[in-house]
Amino acid sequence: MSDRVFALLVRLYPAAFRRKYQQEALQLYRDRLRDERGLVRRIALYRDLLLDAAVGVPLAWRNSYGEATSARIAADASGMPTFHMLEREPLKPGSVIVGCVFSIMALVAFGLVMRLPAPHRFSNGNQALSPVEAVLDRINRVVSAPTGEAGNGDTTTVNGQSSQAPASSRAESRKTTGTDERLTERQQEQVIQGVSKNLAAHYFDRQRAEAAVEKLRALKKQGAYAEIADAPALAERLTADIRNVTGDMHLNVAYSRSVIQNAAPARPSTADILQYRAMLARENCSIEVAEVLPGNIGYLKFNAFPEMSVCGASLRKAIAQVNSTRAVIFDLRDNTGGFPETVAQVAAPLFDHTVAWYTPRNARSATTLHPVPSSTLAKIPVYILTSSRTLSGAEQFTYDLKMLKRATIVGETTGGGGHVGTFHRVNEHFGIGIPETKIANPYGKPDWDGVGVEPDVKVKAANALDTAEKMAAKQIQR
Amino acid sequence: MLDIQIERSYSRISIYRSSTMPKRKLNPLPAAAFQILLSLADEDLHGYGIMRQVEQQTNGRMRLGPGTLYSSIQALVEEKLIEEVDRKADAVGDSERRRYYRLTLSGRKLARVEAERLADLLRVARAKKILRGEYV
Numbered sequence: 001m002s003d004r005v006f007a008l009l010v011r012l013y014p015a016a017f018r019r020k021y022q023q024e025a026l027q028l029y030r031d032r033l034r035d036e037r038g039l040v041r042r043i044a045l046y047r048d049l050l051l052d053a054a055v056g057v058p059l060a061w062r063n064s065y066g067e068a069t070s071a072r073i074a075a076d077a078s079g080m081p082t083f084h085m086l087e088r089e090p091l092k093p094g095s096v097i098v099g100c101v102f103s104i105m106a107l108v109a110f111g112l113v114m115r116l117p118a119p120h121r122f123s124n125g126n127q128a129l130s131p132v133e134a135v136l137d138r139i140n141r142v143v144s145a146p147t148g149e150a151g152n153g154d155t156t157t158v159n160g161q162s163s164q165a166p167a168s169s170r171a172e173s174r175k176t177t178g179t180d181e182r183l184t185e186r187q188q189e190q191v192i193q194g195v196s197k198n199l200a201a202h203y204f205d206r207q208r209a210e211a212a213v214e215k216l217r218a219l220k221k222q223g224a225y226a227e228i229a230d231a232p233a234l235a236e237r238l239t240a241d242i243r244n245v246t247g248d249m250h251l252n253v254a255y256s257r258s259v260i261q262n263a264a265p266a267r268p269s270t271a272d273i274l275q276y277r278a279m280l281a282r283e284n285c286s287i288e289v290a291e292v293l294p295g296n297i298g299y300l301k302f303n304a305f306p307e308m309s310v311c312g313a314s315l316r317k318a319i320a321q322v323n324s325t326r327a328v329i330f331d332l333r334d335n336t337g338g339f340p341e342t343v344a345q346v347a348a349p350l351f352d353h354t355v356a357w358y359t360p361r362n363a364r365s366a367t368t369l370h371p372v373p374s375s376t377l378a379k380i381p382v383y384i385l386t387s388s389r390t391l392s393g394a395e396q397f398t399y400d401l402k403m404l405k406r407a408t409i410v411g412e413t414t415g416g417g418g419h420v421g422t423f424h425r426v427n428e429h430f431g432i433g434i435p436e437t438k439i440a441n442p443y444g445k446p447d448w449d450g451v452g453v454e455p456d457v458k459v460k461a462a463n464a465l466d467t468a469e470k471m472a473a474k475q476i477q478r
Numbered sequence: 479m480l481d482i483q484i485e486r487s488y489s490r491i492s493i494y495r496s497s498t499m500p501k502r503k504l505n506p507l508p509a510a511a512f513q514i515l516l517s518l519a520d521e522d523l524h525g526y527g528i529m530r531q532v533e534q535q536t537n538g539r540m541r542l543g544p545g546t547l548y549s550s551i552q553a554l555v556e557e558k559l560i561e562e563v564d565r566k567a568d569a570v571g572d573s574e575r576r577r578y579y580r581l582t583l584s585g586r587k588l589a590r591v592e593a594e595r596l597a598d599l600l601r602v603a604r605a606k607k608i609l610r611g612e613y614v
Binding site: 027031 | 508510524525526529541542543544545546547548549550551552553556576577
């Protein structure tokens with residue numbers, strides 16, 4: 001047996017053993033080789049070696065060879081802490097599997113925790129939200145009540161017709177503890193007092209405000225409110241009575257189940273605005289259709305007039321698509337309004353001269369429209385499709401173009417919603433929307449407020465497109 | 479296979495074991511280990527010397543191969559029953575530096591305990607008439 005074979009045999013032993021004893025073992029083997037000569041003795045030697053391996057290998061594996069390590073630690077411990085790698089082998093599959101299992105368990109646990117509803121009201125009574133609560137509140141709001149109005153810029157005001165929309169739903173999520181909706185006589189008295197006070201103080205027409213206050217007082221005396229202990233019903237009744245006296249449909253008494261904050265609501269949060277913009281992008285800025293119908297008739301179905309800074313490009317692109325048509329149809333049957341600025345921007349290309357523009361919503365917005373250079377839409381017939389769902393900004397668009405005799409209105413009388421009053425807090429649960437300024441109407445006729453815009457051609461909303469298409473085709477041929 | 483795994487992981491942590499831990503590997507004391515302890519009773523020896531000594535004291539019945547020899551030596555060193563002594567091989571002729579081994583106090587004690595155990599065993603064997611008197 002050569003040294004090589006012996007070396008192979010030695011490989012069966014642990015590395016630590018070999019490091020320490022290989023030389024000596026080889027030496028011992030050579031010594032015996034030297035001493036034991038003769039065939040019989042040699043054979044006995046080889047048999048011994050094999051038997052020795054059978055006994056020695058398990059023995060060698062049972063040893064720890066720890067002494068070398070501890071000796072090294074002792075040698076290194078010269079006042080400085082040292083680290084030794086105890087394991088030089090790669091990770092065992094078992095360890096990897098255990099690690100995977102624990103990771104998955106941790107992930108699942110985290111997922112379960114995240115599914116739990118976040119408690120968004122830590123303290124009751126205290127209306128001031130802590131920063132943490134504010135964030136949770138915002139998350140809850142975004143999750144539970146995604147509303148298109150969120151970024152509308154209207155948070156300081158309440159829409160006359162649909163007052164319960166943004167402010168109250170927002171406030172509602174702020175405090176969901178069921179408030180008793182029954183009112184005591186004293187609370188009712190307080191509400192009526194507050195409404196009267198706000199009317200007298202803020203309504204632009206003092207005379208009509210006084211008349212309304214007077215009427216409320218009289219009705220109260222007659223006991224008209226005596227049976228109304230239900231808070232929402234009281235709000236509804238007061239709204240009806242005030243509108244009755246003033247004839248102003250902008251006035252609106254609103255009830256909110258949740259507490260109305262004393263201070264003016266904060267500007268919409270960045271998160272709200274981002275969410276609103278993401279929603280707009282998802283819905284292609286509410287542009288449902290922008291196409292050219294047979295006979296070269298442009299057809300634009302806008303379901304809102306969204307914020308120009310977000311949707312300006314999309315709107316301009318849609319309008320450009322119908323720029324070379326011979327007639328254009330604006331389908332506003334599902335349009336519930338939007339930004340006055342956008343309404344003006346969409347209308348501007350339809351004129352080749354400056355026109356007076358009526359925006360009752362906002363005293364600060366444009367009162368004139370300037371023509372858009374190179375717009376070919378200015379010279380073609382315009383049709384507007386309306387329905388009873390057409391509201392607010394869409395009504396403004398319809399009304400103004402009708403007054404300017406720029407468009408033919410086809411469909412149903414519009415919803416008659418519209419103007420916005422400034423919201424005033426009456427108490428924790430009641431508020432009133434009051435228009436504070438009278439905006440001059442350049443067309444000298446009452447606007448759509450509360451009555452809607454009458455169409456030129458009255459047809460069912462569902463048939464409006466067919467009718468308008470036929471009319472446009474006829475007009476083009478002429 | 480599994481046994482080896484367990485053994486290995488056991489031996490890994492054994493660095494931190496104190497000397498009060500039971501001497502698993504050497505309990506019961508294997509014959510080879512006992513013979514090595516006995517061979518070192520008179521003088522310090524290196525590996526080959528131990529082998530020869532063991533061969534001699536067993537009348538040639540036990541001839542330790544390198545694997546058994548050094549595995550046993552390592553086990554005994556780890557249990558502090560013997561210790562290594564560096565000594566220059568001066569007059570022997572080879573210039574190599576060889577490790578010599580010396581019996582420690584606890585090694586000597588363990589050898590005595592083991593010998594007594596065997597003596598007890600012997601007494602029992604004799605009482606049972608397995609052995610005749612002249613041997614001891």
